[in-house]
Amino acid sequence: DQQVKQNSPSLSVQEGRISILNCDYTNSMFDYFLWYKKYPAEGPTFLISISSIKDKNEDGRFTVFLNKSAKHLSLHIVPSQPGDSAVYFCAAILGSSNTGKLIFGQGTTLQVKP
Amino acid sequence: DAGVIQSPRHEVTEMGQEVTLRCKPISGHNSLFWYRQTMMRGLELLIYFNNNVPIDDSGMPEDRFSAKMPNASFSTLKIQPSEPRDSAVYFCASSPARGTQYFGPGTRLTVL
Numbered sequence: 001d002q003q004v005k006q007n008s009p010s011l012s013v014q015e016g017r018i019s020i021l022n023c024d025y026t027n028s029m030f031d032y033f034l035w036y037k038k039y040p041a042e043g044p045t046f047l048i049s050i051s052s053i054k055d056k057n058e059d060g061r062f063t064v065f066l067n068k069s070a071k072h073l074s075l076h077i078v079p080s081q082p083g084d085s086a087v088y089f090c091a092a093i094l095g096s097s098n099t100g101k102l103i104f105g106q107g108t109t110l111q112v113k114p
Numbered sequence: 115d116a117g118v119i120q121s122p123r124h125e126v127t128e129m130g131q132e133v134t135l136r137c138k139p140i141s142g143h144n145s146l147f148w149y150r151q152t153m154m155r156g157l158e159l160l161i162y163f164n165n166n167v168p169i170d171d172s173g174m175p176e177d178r179f180s181a182k183m184p185n186a187s188f189s190t191l192k193i194q195p196s197e198p199r200d201s202a203v204y205f206c207a208s209s210p211a212r213g214t215q216y217f218g219p220g221t222r223l224t225v226l
Contacts, residue, residue, distance in 0.1 A: 034214065043118070043205050043217030044157070089157060100145055100209045101170065106156040 003027050004092050006105035014113050019077040021108050023090035026071065031095035034102065035064060035075050038087045047088075048075070052095075080112045116140070118218035120206050126224045132194040135221045138187055139208030147215060148181055148191050149205040157205075163189065196225045 005024045013019045021035075031052040036044035050057040050064045050073070057064050063076045077084055087109050091102040119138040127133055139146050147162040161171040163183045171181070178197070183189040193200055203222050207215040 036217075041219075043207070043219050046214045046216065049214065100213060100215065101147075101159065101162060102215060104157045104159075 002106075003030075004090060004103050004105040006088075006090060006108050008108050009106070010109040010111070012111045012113065013080050015082055016079045019075075019080045019084065019110055019112065021075040021077075021088050021090075021110065023073045023075075023105055024071060025073075025092055027092070027094070027103075028068075028071065029095050030092035030103075032093040033064070033066060033073050034091045034093075035062075036089045036091060036104075037084075038089065038107070044089060077110075080110075082112045082114050085110055085112050118206055118208055118216055120204075120218035120221050122221060123219060124222045124224075126226065127196055128226050129197055130195045131225075132192065133196045133200075133223060133225075135191040135204050135206075135223070137189045137191070137206030137218060139189070139206070140216055141187070143208035143210055143216075144186070145209045145215075146183060146189050147207040147209075148189070149207065149217075150202045151205065151220075152202045160191070193223075196223075198225045201225050 003026050034049040035047040037047045038044040048059050048062045048064050050066050055066050066073045087107045089107045090105045121136045144165050148160040151157045160173045161181045166183045181191045201224050203220045205217050205220045207217040209215040
């Protein structure tokens with residue numbers, strides 16, 4: 001049972017435009033969400049996170065939006081740059097977890113074209 | 115500050131051989147996680163430790179896989195005997211109690 005889903009395996013955008021990556025979850029007990037970015041031959045690196053008590057968190061070009069009623073979160077990258085080309089994973093933590101066990105989505109490969 | 119260290123970075127072995135992957139977490143982090151990434155299944159959690167104690171090993175595929183954390187600065191993931199279907203990239207990650215996980219560079223395992 002996939003509790004965190006990224007339904008778009010890939011996304012291609014033009015440099016300078018907005019990239020929107022989507023993620024849906026099924027468990028209403030998730031209370032913290034994270035986005036990771038992964039380049040080939042490297043481990044995933046933390047990008048941005050959001051607590052379930054917020055609906056938006058912004059860090060430079062990256063903004064994460066959370067819609068709890070729809071069980072949906074999205075990552076916006078504005079403006080997109082070729083260096084943003086990578087695989088993006090969303091992940092969630094159960095509120096009952098005191099060890100930070102992450103449930104990952106399948107990932108979305110973003111390609112930003114110059 | 116050094117990040118999570120994994121060794122070896124690449125491992126090629128023959129079916130039936132024992133494989134040991136190693137991980138040194140970030141100092142001060144008390145949770146450690148082992149993941150496997152494949153094209154078919156994406157990034158899947160195998161096992162995680164909290165304060166050196168295994169908490170959840172439900173993701174370990176079968177008895178051929180075992181993991182240990184003898185102290186706060188070292189963990190191993192062992193596959194014995196290895197099979198071609200074990201070929202994947204194995205990541206180790208560490209975190210503070212309930213914080214962001216920091217991943218190592220991964221070990222690419224190829225079982226012939």
